[in-house]
Amino acid sequence: MNEETILVLKDISKSFFGAMVLDNISLEVRKGEILGLVGENGAGKSTLMNILGGVLPPDTGSMELKGHAFTPANPRDADKAGIAFIHQELSLFSNLTVAENMFIDDLPTGVLWSVQFDKMRTEAREYIEKFGVHTTPDTKVETLSMGIRQTIEITKALIKNAEIIIFDEPTTSLSQTEKDNLFKIIPQLKDQGVTIIYISHIIEDVFHLCDRIAVLRDGYLVGVEEKDQVGKNQVIKMMVGRELNQVYPTVEKTIGDVIYRARNIQRGTAVRDISFDLRVGEIVGLFGLMGAGRTELARCLFGADPIDSGEIEYKGKRHRKISPELSIKEGVSFVTEDRRQEGLLMPKTVKENIVLAKLNDLQERLGMVSSKREDQEADKVIKELNVKVKDKNKQAAKNLSGGNQQKVVLSKWILKEPSMFVMDEPTRGVDVGSKYEIYTIINNMAKNGATVLFISSEMEELMGLCDRIMVMSKGKIVAEMPKSEYNQEKIISYAIGGVN
């Protein structure tokens, strides 16, 4: 370890419920550098940073900060040690002023415990001018834009003499000007000797800002490279790792007639004049970048959000008003990426979760639910989907791994035997093994005559699984291609550029 090294991570491992999230990560961070940390979703970036920030303890391994062992028990410890986090969700108090926010945990006080607002204002003004933020110390934070709020958060870190500042996807909610401003501030921080760890999945930004780039993939540290000695393509390759010819399950199936027609679906500016057809037994992929309107479209199709205009035709029936009740009645199921929010009742047992959507059908006389039939149905589907659960009657959903949780969500809907599935990122946060099983489940459903609309931001899995891919950009479907014409570059260029 040379004297320039400020932080050393040694052999850090971490697993959740048997799934290895971090595998023997060793990393040295140099004082005053900007280190980029890149990786796909679920590569382990946030887990690694949570360990550094004292949110999670590592299973094995150790950390050293400025030559001393560093074992943060909670975020406060990391804070005191000079490690600051700038998260996507900021921890500012919207009802307080800029100056108050900067000093809230240690307000300067004078006579009769009164806060010295003047002193605070003066100090706050210094920082505001230094960073060229367009605000005043007395402005309430709720009136400020995200970019300004973020700068205030950075200022807070500096007031506390932070030596390492970790940015976690900081540009997600920023406008272009705000982003430009942030990219001016970060090198300024570096000049002051602050060490920066910059987490992002936007390769261009990382190359623009960082001195070195560390790549994580599936819990491994694939490599740490000097920016000058590595190309963008090389980094992308390191991130993705597997070649495209990875095996996807296939089944023999026949694709039937058009069963679902969406016509001119419109909702605000997120979903604009969308029309498409789906056939029986077909798996159709929907690709698009963040903010392309995929999730919004899915919610409209299921009826979770009302549409402004347009109509759908399903099984020969036309619907102008779509509601979740109608969709479920007609056999449409909606699996979301957000298992915690929409799909699962976390504290409830696996069995309760599985039979939830089926309860009405399990009713016997007097509206009583037969627990014997509940058991049978749950067992059947647990076996079918290979859900790894020790005791379905006792184990709560929250104690399952991400992959198994997602399988429980799928089980729940499969019990209803739907004829159409709308799936929004069903494999996000799911480990590789479970992903394969989920693909198989989807394939089997299609084989049995279900129609699947599969939304994903992982192009690879769409190409591996789908019979047809539609590309969305800025609220519109801009391209559609059958399996024979799949081409990664073409898809991405449609997704980025919109209509060519």
Add this chain to the structure above:
Amino acid sequence: MESVATAPTFSAKKLIPLLQYGVYIIFVVLAIFFGVMNHRFATVNNGLLLLQQAAPIGIAVIGMTFVLIVAGLDLSVAQNMYLSAVLIAIAMDSMRKAGTLGTVWSFVFIFGIALTTGAVIGTINGVLVARWKIVPFLATLAMQGIARGVALIASHSKVFFVPELGPISNGRWLGFPVVTIILFALIFIFDYILRRTTFGRQLMAIGNDSASAQKIGINVNRNVFFVYLICGVLAGLAGLLAAGQGGAIAVYFHQGDEFLIISSAVLGGISLFGGKGSVFPGALIGIILVGTIVNGMTMMNASPYAYTIVRGAIIFLAVMVDSINYKGELR
């Protein structure tokens, strides 16, 4: 297809600008209404009487303001007042027999009982909510029942008379009702605490986002505990002053007034969702508005049952205004 259909916006939101001045408008309308109905309403004397009548409850509203600021709730305030009043009355009964009632020390002792009773209830509430993390609604609802039970047992459900407290609750000093002076003094002090001290500013932060407050090192538990303690102590004091005002303490003493207290605070712009509001002018506006309604109805000789209806309407109005003004997560 660039034409974007204009989705119909939630119509109540259009009322927001109106609602921000809502309480003032309601106040003016009511004042004119009562003034027309009864020519004695719009007089200086009645104004002072109104402030005098509203003062005890008003003091409890100050405490409730602090609780609501941290997104809490205290349902035990009214029974806190009752227990405090009963314990005072019992002490006064025995002092009356011993002939010591009326000395300066006897009054110090009486105030001590009221404040201590409030402090004990406030402490228990504070521990339940801040330390044991019991939902404020349930913790203070339990406390409400317990306080009432203790008060009923201690009083044997009998009515006490406390005329000796009259000079404090109904007396005047330099032409102003003494209780009103106490109310304004407390408003001044607690406005200072909320607005100017670290404790007060951190309460605003906790009410806005308690998880973030904890994360950046604010001692959330301790601050929340003190909030319930303050609310309890002020309710104890309110019990004493209310007892003196009525002169008698029956089993129905201020029963159900916790909702009047909460809605006074909410009408004054203190949000049930936390992090928003002030003692001055906020709580004071609520106190005066509710005081005006009670006073005006009394002057109109309204049926006692009408009070319940109006009280219900006040609560509904207060919560509606608050919900519509609430913009959800502001971050």
